[in-house]
Amino acid sequence: MIPISEPDLGPLERRYLLDAFDSGWISSLGPYIERSETALRAVAGARHAAVVSNGTTALHLALLALNVGPGDEVIVPATTYVATLNAVLYVGATPVIVDVKTDTWCIDPLAVEAAISDRSRAIIAVDLYGHPADYDALAVIGTRHGIAIVADAAESLGGSLSGRPVGSLADISTFSFFGNKVVTCGEGGAITTNDPEIDRKIRQLRNQGNHPDVRYYHEVLGYNYRMTNLSAAILTAQLERVSDLIASRKRVIGWYSHLLENRSDIVPQGSSSRAQASPWMFSLELAGATEPLRDTVILRMRGAGVETRPVFRALQQMPYLLGAQGIETPNATRLARCGISLPTYPGLDRSGVEHVVESLISAVDAVHQLGHA
Known part of the structure; x- marks a missing residue:
């Protein structure tokens, strides 16, 4: 049977994974966390990158960092994996479903414009099957209406639009490193952004809302959405390849x-x-x-x-x-x-x-x- 997908894991992944294992740093602390984030920043062309447990938690954190919640609307494409929808529901917001373009199958900016209301807080554009959405058009819409653009780039790492890499095209971009993705660590995700305040929020929220400098002082409701050093070791190797x-x-x-x-x-x-x-x-x-x-x-x-x-x-x-x-x-x-x-x-x-x-x-x-x- 020819499978729909198969990961490409080689000697480098094995070496890094065993190095992390032998170090004893097998949970959410360890050098490969920072190494993977550094490598992702380079690939994505973004100033900040934070790795998390999977692509769904990345979407959830992105909306939390934008303070999206009950009473807000988030515009999403009809054609996408269900995680895009679920993240909107997790924060208590209302998903507004719009059609996709005939050619690229990505969210249609004209449909987005028609769906905007005074409750619209964010637009999630999905890079379907690896093709970047039209972020140039979406940026114009977002700026005009004061609405944030989130890129669900789970499937598009390594792509680009108008010469700019995926990961730097929206206010926040989210990635998945599931076993069938362009790079994988089994389960994993990440968020990239150029906004230091968004990055700060995401790092705090992924770590149970803990204060960045005072241990066991939890300023906000947070989540255990951290990636392990073992996963980050595999991810680092994949990003280097x-x-x-x-x-x-x-x-x-x-x-x-x-x-x-x-x-x-x-x-x-x-x-x-x-x-x-x-x-x-x-x-x-x-x-x-x-x-x-x-x-x-x-x-x-x-x-x-x-x-x-x-x-x-x-x-x-x-x-x-x-x-x-x-x-x-x-x-x-x-x-x-x-x-x-x-x-x-x-x-x-x-x-x-x-x-x-x-x-x-x-x-x-x-x-x-x-x-x-």
Whole structure:
């Protein structure tokens, strides 16, 4: 079975992990915490970086640092992993769900502008499948209305927009280092910002609200959202190897693009001319497919030894988001119906990509016949 993702862990990760283990610093203190944050600042082009336990806690801390809470609204794209939505609910704010763009699948600035109210406090832009959102347009909107921009960059480390790296494009950027991400430490996350006061708040909140200088004096309600030195050791190694990891992923993306370029019924996620996407996961639309036909493609590919996954469901389809089912997001709804992601990871070779494409084309041709039967 070709998996949807597989981490690339080598001798450097092992060496750093054993070094952290042998040092005895296995919890939330130790030299690799600072080393990983230093390395991330360099990759993200940000003045400040704080590592945390995972990408969801990073989003939660970002909204807490902005003092978002009950009575506030946070604008979010309909197409995203559910953690984006959950972070808004954690702080007691109201999510305002808007559609995504047809080409990049990222949040639509026009839809954002139309959704702004006097209760709007933040916009969370998701860099879907590695493509940076249109932060240039969002910055204009945010400045005009006095609204903060949060980048959910869980999937886009190493990308850029208008020559600026992901991690420096919004007021606050959040990252995930889950096992399938561009760099990983198993579980982990981070927040980058150029604002020293936001960084100070995040560091205090991740550490149970403890005063930075007085131990066991907790000024605010905080959380245990710290990363361990063991995880940070793996993360440090991955960040030191990030250029090679991204180059390997780009080769995989390039092979897919070349092998599928003549199929008009298989439409890859589009891109902006101003953006350099991070090669996280090659995703596409099966043009005109129904959800049952898309799911049949997924099952047939699994039968051929290829793991895939559907594009995220639109947030308003989540049953616990009461009253949201009537929200109309035609682009996000279409993607949820006919979108699919293919295996993408550094160790996937050309023959593996060719097998994935062959199984995809075979499955698509078969379901077309079923659809016309």
